[in-house]
Amino acid sequence: AEYMGENHDAIIALGHIYEEVGESQKAHQYFERAARIGNPDAKVALAGYLIMKAIRKDDNETFRRAYLLLREVLWTSKDNSKALYYLGLLHEEGFGVDKDVNAAVNYYYEKSARLKNPRALVRLGLLHLDGRIVVRDPTKALDYFLEAIKFKDPEAAFRLGVMYDMGEDVPRNVRYAFDYYQQATNGGYVEAMVELARLHENGELMEPDREKAYELYYKAAEKGNAKANLALQRFNRD
Numbered sequence: 193a194e195y196m197g198e199n200h201d202a203i204i205a206l207g208h209i210y211e212e213v214g215e216s217q218k219a220h221q222y223f224e225r226a227a228r229i230g231n232p233d234a235k236v237a238l239a240g241y242l243i244m245k246a247i248r249k250d251d252n253e254t255f256r257r258a259y260l261l262l263r264e265v266l267w268t269s270k271d272n273s274k275a276l277y278y279l280g281l282l283h284e285e286g287f288g289v290d291k292d293v294n295a296a297v298n299y300y301y302e303k304s305a306r307l308k309n310p311r312a313l314v315r316l317g318l319l320h321l322d323g324r325i326v327v328r329d330p331t332k333a334l335d336y337f338l339e340a341i342k343f344k345d346p347e348a349a350f351r352l353g354v355m356y357d358m359g360e361d362v363p364r365n366v367r368y369a370f371d372y373y374q375q376a377t378n379g380g381y382v383e384a385m386v387e388l389a390r391l392h393e394n395g396e397l398m399e400p401d402r403e404k405a406y407e408l409y410y411k412a413a414e415k416g417n418a419k420a421n422l423a424l425q426r427f428n429r430d
Contacts, residue, residue, distance in 0.1 A: 255288025346379025
């Protein structure tokens, strides 16, 4: 780290690496260091980290700091799609700011989605599927997920898998469900591993493959998925 000088990309990357392996204190240090350089992407990375931290601890002061960092970014980079997405999240939930779902959806998420931010696209898809904040529109939700998957977003792939698996808003298609769950699994999306394991176990598309199912359940259980843990217990009893 001492040889990186002021390379903010390398510093942010290190922060994300430490975050992924659960070393949150070191991740925080690198995000803080990157933000001090003054680069907008570094400030957004720090804000995103602070939001996740504040959600775990229900810490309004940390939410507020993230909000101010993001507003600072928009002063100089008004089309920063990640900053817009995070501000949408804060306004939707009332984290560190007054709750304003209209601003969250119709300004922050919509603008971020127009800039092709996959997280905003997925969030809008979920909102249109749910129908409590905006009018329920499964077709629009499907379009948002399909747009997000162009950017290899694993949650978008998972949501498409669920839609085709359940067959509630689209005709049921296990082949599509399997392929989307596989894409999401390749992207590390834990819930997709569990659903893909179920399809392998039940043999809905091919011959049952308990060995592959067990492997996927095990991988998901290592990530702390309770459903996968139950499946492993069932396997061990059989």
